[in-house]
Structure formats: C-alpha cells, structure tokens
Amino acid sequence: MTLSVRLWADNSDLAAEALAHPVVCRLSDGSLACEIFASYVAQDAFFIRN
Amino acid sequence: MTCFTFQARLLARAPRPAQGVLAGGCVALVAELDWFEVQAARRGIDLGQPALPATLAYNELLGRLDGAPYDVAVTALWVLERVYLLAWASAASNTSPFGEFVEHWTAPGFTGYVDALGELAILDGQDDLVGDVLSHEVAFWDMALA
Numbered sequence: 369m370t371l372s373v374r375l376w377a378d379n380s381d382l383a384a385e386a387l388a389h390p391v392v393c394r395l396s397d398g399s400l401a402c403e404i405f406a407s408y409v410a411q412d413a414f415f416i417r418n
Numbered sequence: 419m420t421c422f423t424f425q426a427r428l429l430a431r432a433p434r435p436a437q438g439v440l441a442g443g444c445v446a447l448v449a450e451l452d453w454f455e456v457q458a459a460r461r462g463i464d465l466g467q468p469a470l471p472a473t474l475a476y477n478e479l480l481g482r483l484d485g486a487p488y489d490v491a492v493t494a495l496w497v498l499e500r501v502y503l504l505a506w507a508s509a510a511s512n513t514s515p516f517g518e519f520v521e522h523w524t525a526p527g528f529t530g531y532v533d534a535l536g537e538l539a540i541l542d543g544q545d546d547l548v549g550d551v552l553s554h555e556v557a558f559w560d561m562a563l564a
Contacts, residue, residue: 376500378545382552386501387508389559395509395516402461405516408562410467413454415476415558416421416447 419481421498422447427484428491436492439534443495446531453522472561476554489540490547496535497551503532505559 376383386392391408394400425447429440458465469477483491506523514520 376497376548379548379552382549382556383501383504386552386555386559387505389505389556391559391562392505392509395506395520396511396514398511398514398516400516404562406461406463407467409454409457409463409519410465411470411473411558411561413451413458413465414420414467414469415473417451 419477419484421477421480422451424480424484424491425495428488428495431488432492433488436538439531439538440492443531443535446527457519470561470564472554472557476558479550479554490544492535493539493544494547494551496532496539497548498555499528499532499535501552501555503528505555 391400391404395405422444425440425444429437429444432440454465457463479494483494486494503524506520509516510520510524511517
C-alpha cells in the first residue's frame with residue numbers, strides 16, 4: 369500500500385462523510401436548489417481567487 | 419491565504435522534480451478563475467459575495483500550511499484536491515442539472531494532476547493533517563446548507 373493510499377485509508381470516516389455529503393447527493397439527483405449551488409460556487413471562487 | 423497564493427508559494431519552494439506538477443496546477447488555477455467568471459456570468463451568480471466563516475477558516479488553514487515544511491504542505495494540497503475530485507465524481511449522474519460542473523471538475527486533466535500530487539505526498543505520520551483538511555472540506559460542504 370502506498371503512503372498516499374494509507375493516509376487516506378486512515379481517515380476513511382471523514383473521507384466518506386465528505387463524499388456522501390447531502391450537498392453531493394443533491395448535486396447527483398438534481399434536487400439541490402440553484403441558490404445553494406450559486407452560493408457554493410461563489411465561496412469556491414473566493415477560496416481560490418488571487 | 420487564498421488557494422492560488424498558497425499554490426504559487428508552494429511552487430516557489432518546491433524541489434526541482436516537483437516543480438512541473440505544481441506549475442501545471444498554478445496555470446490550471448488561472449484558467450479555472452476564468453471559467454468561474456464565464457459560468458457566473460452565464461448563470462447570474464454573484465462572485466462578489468463576502469466570504470463565509472467556513473471559507474475563511476479553510477483559507478486560514480492554507481495560511482498555516484504556507485508556514486509548514488514543504489512535505490506537509492504538498493501532502494495537504496493532495497488531500498484538498500483529491501477529496502474535491504472524488505466528491506464531484508460521486509455527484510456524477512445522467513440526470514443532474516449540474517452536469518457541466520461535474521464534468522469540468524472530474525476532467526481527465528484534473529484527475530491526472532491529483533494523481534501526480536499523490537506521488538509528491540511523501541510525508542509519513544501525518545494522519546492528523548489529512549483529517550484536518552478533510553474536516554475543512556466537510557465544513558465547506560456544510561456551509562452550502564447553512
């Protein structure tokens with residue numbers, strides 16, 4: 369097992385929480401409100417913007 | 419510290435073998451900002467909204483990582499990008515109205531970049547670091563529903 373795989377496996381609970389987050393699920397099934405998505409995108413842009 | 423600044427400063431202190439991957443990430447991030455502006459204009463999204471607490475906390479984590487050794491910082495960047503990629507891959511479906519975003523954030527180029535970062539993540543004994551980044555990512559998703 370590579371180091372990066374092991375580091376991930378050791379935090380599998382948190383990783384699973386992120387990947388199964390309600391927002392992710394609603395993105396997938398199309399039920400996420402557009403306003404929520406817009407807010408997420410705006411915060412994501414702020415996070416990376418220089 | 420913004421993600422762009424963190425990555426640019428990480429590139430500046432990276433060892434020679436890692437510079438290609440990290441430079442590619444910085445170039446991609448510039449293109450990403452352009453893409454955000456195009457999408458925002460098309461969908462009427464206001465990118466001038468003030469940052470919310472979870473965003474500021476994530477940026478503050480990057481500021482702390484900027485002061486950490488290179489090995490720690492590049493490992494954190496790998497975690498940040500990997501969980502982002504996997505989350506969007508989890509959101510993929512044929513019925514989602516957000517398919518354009520899912521496709522963009524799971525594109526082969528981004529997948530390859532995350533895999534390459536995984537090769538640079540060479541730090542041992544940093545489970546807490548991985549958990550710290552993942553916690554901030556979960557908080558970032560939580561913020562969308564707050």
